[in-house]
Amino acid sequence: MDNAEVQARDHTFIAQTYGRFNLALSHGKGCEVWDFQGKCYLDFTSGIGTNSLGWADEKWLTNVVEQASRLQHTSNLFYTEPTSYLAETLSRVSGLKRAFFCNSGAEANEGAIKTARKYSHDKYGTGRSVILTLENSFHGRTISTLAATGQAIFHQHFFPFTENFEHLPINDLSRFHQRIEKADVCAVILEIVQGEGGIQNLEAGYLQGIQTLCQERDILLIIDEVQTGIGRTGKMFAYQHFDLTPDMITLAKGLGGGLPIGAILFGERCEETLGLGDHGSTYGGNPVCCAAANAVLARLDEQFLSAVTQKGEWLKQALLTLPKVKNVTGLGLMLGIEFEKGISASDVQAKAINAGLLTLTAKQKLRLLPPLIIAQAQLAQGIAILREILLD
Numbered sequence: 001m002d003n004a005e006v007q008a009r010d011h012t013f014i015a016q017t018y019g020r021f022n023l024a025l026s027h028g029k030g031c032e033v034w035d036f037q038g039k040c041y042l043d044f045t046s047g048i049g050t051n052s053l054g055w056a057d058e059k060w061l062t063n064v065v066e067q068a069s070r071l072q073h074t075s076n077l078f079y080t081e082p083t084s085y086l087a088e089t090l091s092r093v094s095g096l097k098r099a100f101f102c103n104s105g106a107e108a109n110e111g112a113i114k115t116a117r118k119y120s121h122d123k124y125g126t127g128r129s130v131i132l133t134l135e136n137s138f139h140g141r142t143i144s145t146l147a148a149t150g151q152a153i154f155h156q157h158f159f160p161f162t163e164n165f166e167h168l169p170i171n172d173l174s175r176f177h178q179r180i181e182k183a184d185v186c187a188v189i190l191e192i193v194q195g196e197g198g199i200q201n202l203e204a205g206y207l208q209g210i211q212t213l214c215q216e217r218d219i220l221l222i223i224d225e226v227q228t229g230i231g232r233t234g235k236m237f238a239y240q241h242f243d244l245t246p247d248m249i250t251l252a253k254g255l256g257g258g259l260p261i262g263a264i265l266f267g268e269r270c271e272e273t274l275g276l277g278d279h280g281s282t283y284g285g286n287p288v289c290c291a292a293a294n295a296v297l298a299r300l301d302e303q304f305l306s307a308v309t310q311k312g313e314w315l316k317q318a319l320l321t322l323p324k325v326k327n328v329t330g331l332g333l334m335l336g337i338e339f340e341k342g343i344s345a346s347d348v349q350a351k352a353i354n355a356g357l358l359t360l361t362a363k364q365k366l367r368l369l370p371p372l373i374i375a376q377a378q379l380a381q382g383i384a385i386l387r388e389i390l391l392d
Contacts, residue, residue: 001026002036021353028055031374033358044382045358046371049195049227049334052254052296054371060257060295067291075282082290089297090265093236094249097271100264101285105226105252106140108262109189111279112248113144115264116220119273120186123218130164132179132188136197136363137167139189139224148189151197170194170202173209180217187220187247192238192331195227198363199329199336207242220247220270226262230254231300231372233332234309241331254372257296261289300372308332308372311379315368318383323390329365333372336365348389357385 006024026036031043031054046052053060067082074080087099102108113131120128133139137150143162146154150167168175179185188210194200214221223246228238232254235241239249247269252262262284266273283289312332319328319337327338339345345366349359360367370379 006036023353030054030056031371031378039356041353041356041358042378042382042385043358044368044370045360046254046369047258048360049232049253049369050256051258052230052232052372053257053299054373055258057257057295057299057373059298060292063291063295064259064288067288071287073283073286073288076280076285080285080287080290082287082294083285086290086293086297089294090251090263093297093300094265095245096249096265096267098266100266100274100279101290102262102264102281103260103283103286104140104262105224105250106142106145106262107281107284108226108250108252108264109139109145109148109224110142111264111274112189112222112250113148113187114279115248115266115270115273116187116222118278119220119270122273128184128186130166130182130185132176132185133165133167134170134190134194134202135167136170136194136200137189137191137224138194138196170200171206173206176210177213180213180219183217185217185219187222188214189222189224191224191226192228192241193233193329193334195334195367196362198365199334199367201329201331204242207239207244211244214247218269222246222248222250225249226252227369228331228334230296231305231308231332232334232369233330234305234312235332236300236305238331255296256289256292259289259292261286261293304372311374311376314376315379315383318379319386322383322387325390333368333370333374335368336362337368338365343390348386351389351392352385355385355389357382 003024024036026034033041033043090099100111117129133148133150135150139145139148147161147165192202211221223239225237229251239246247267249265255261316328316335319325324340324343325337326340329336345361345364348366349361352359
């Protein structure tokens with residue numbers, strides 16, 4: 001088997017919906033991955049923030065293999081130990097009350113949307129179903145989460161979308177205040193750091209103001225932690241940097257450490273909103289995926305999260321010393337590099353692959369999402385590769 005053979009089979013038999021790199025991966029360990037020709041790459045992508053513990057972490061692997069050998073799937077007609085344990089852990093580390101498990105971030109956001117509208121309808125009746133999101137946001141690729149996504153590039157070809165979503169400019173509290181005066185809003189969904197929107201940080205005062213207004217008007221505050229959650233920003237959840245108390249948070253990506261799992265966590269106001277038969281997911285709460293997530297959360301203690309913060313700060317400062325770097329945005333190990341005029345992030349990305357470094361892009365920025373376990377020496381190795389590219 002070689003790279004070309006894998007790519008040829010993909011082109012023939014898989015729907016061509018992805019702009020893949022000219023690279024087929026064979027196996028990985030820690031923060032390194034190899035192609036079929038044996039070339040090693042340093043990973044600053046972690047599967048778009050999903051392989052939180054890198055490849056083949058020993059404890060993660062043990063949990064997955066042991067659970068798969070005992071009980072790989074049951075449906076939600078039965079109780080399972082890893083699922084209930086995961087829900088308890090998430091409740092403890094978030095301060096929220098209950099969990100619903102699904103398979104992806106888009107599914108989690110869909111469930112949060114349903115919950116918000118049912119909460120408002122149960123309490124206030126009709127006429128209060130608008131959900132506010134932000135420009136440049138990204139919340140998924142289903143019809144409803146596309147409607148929630150505040151990027152026109154994703155709104156092509158698929159009309160009509162689910163109604164009653166509106167997108168407001170980020171960090172503009174007066175605009176938000178003005179909009180909710182219509183009294184038809186049931187919820188707001190936001191990302192603390194907009195990932196696909198270009199690693200844009202929301203301001204602390206804006207976030208606090210949103211929360212205050214939501215609490216005053218009984219509008220549910222939903223925080224999309226699909227990319228920012230599970231230690232990515234140096235806290236278990238990004239909202240914890242800003243002393244927020246969300247009514248719901250949505251999770252996926254890093255939660256399963258590489259296996260598909262999503263979750264909605266419900267706060268006190270809406271912990272009982274969804275009742276018997278209101279929502280479901282055949283694979284949601286799959287015991288193998290939950291066992292994987294339990295292994296991830298077991299690693300993310302205070303010392304581990306402090307190390308993520310330290311590594312993120314070091315990486316940000318090192319990036320700012322590179323030639324042709326204009327600015328660095330983000331939190332923790334979720335960083336976006338803005339280059340000076342004339343430097344293309346896509347070009348830097350392509351050159352980095354050739355040099356043995358895997359990176360991502362977001363809008364016009366180079367996006368870095370290394371595994372949370374990455375060593376200081378590996379961060380320095382990545383900086384050295386980028387420096388050489390930018391000096392060329």
